[in-house]
Amino acid sequence: MRRFRPRLLPTLAVLPALVLLLGLGTWQLQRLHWKTDLIQTIETRAGSDPVPLLDLPLDDPAAVAWQRTQATGRFVTPPGPVDRYGVENRNGQLGGHLLGAFATEDGRTLLVDRGFLADAATLPPEPAGPVELEAIVRDRSQEQQTWFMPANDPASGRWFWLDLGALGERFGRPLEPVALQLLPGSPGATPEAAPPRIDLPNNHLGYVITWYGLAFALLLVYLAFSSERTDRTP
Incomplete structure (x- = not known):
């Protein structure tokens, strides 16, 4: 038989760690619940x-992010170099995502991701006149440069993060806080355009098991340490 006899110092050490x-x-x-709901919402909208x-x-970018949409309007073509976003190696070819701007029927202007384009590829022309795009809405309201990102180079048309203010100046009009990612086959999409990848990591279940498992193990060790035999003979 064993009897539970907690000691002050071990108890004071274990309780905060357990909490x-x-x-x-x-x-x-x-x-875990938040990320699961988010992924389900994204998959439903897309x-x-x-x-x-x-x-x-x-x-309200969060309310429309990842929504599949159709938009009617005209492409806005600025003077100067072609704008590309990011650097990517696809099938051995270095390139980036071709950027454009799209003015809608109601006077709003949105940044458009036309799809991947290799640096050596022939530039696809922007459609002239009114067109109807099919795209996924992407929230770009929180874009900012992080410490490992190189600085944008608007003069050469290289963008490593989407600075909507600077891009708005580039296209000569303010941009909405969301962008359109064109779907394959949409007017203006590059031949390499692809649906956006929904690959949000969801590792929270493993973290739940880890933290609760450590709490359970700590409790078992504490109980074993704080118990003593009661059937000892002199």
Whole structure:
């Protein structure tokens, strides 16, 4: 037989650690539910029938992010070099995503990701006159340069992060806080345009198991350390 006899110092050391581990596990459980709902929302919006852009509240980027949409308007062609976003090696060819701007029927202007284009590839022309695009809406309202990103070079048309203010100056008009990522076959899309990848990592279940598992192990060690045999003989 064993009897539980907690000691002061071990108890004072274990309780805060146990609370911390349980708190981390609970936080990751909440993150798991949030990320699961987010992925489901993204997949639903991206896989739904297109919604006219005129019906979307573009001033609320989170509410329209990843929505499949159709937009009618004209491409805006600025003077100067071709604008490319990012650097990517695809099938052994170095290139980036071809950028454009699109003025809609109601007077709004959106940045457009026309798809991957190799540096050595022939530049596809922008459609002339009114066209109807099919695209996925992407939230670009929180874009900012991080410490490992090189600086943008507007003079050469190289963009490593989407500075909507500077790009708006480049295209001669303010841009909405969302962008359009053209779907394959849409007017203006490059031959290498592809649907956006929905690859948000969701590792929170593993973190939940880790933190709760550590809390359980700590509790077992504490109970074993704080118990003593009661059937000892002199």
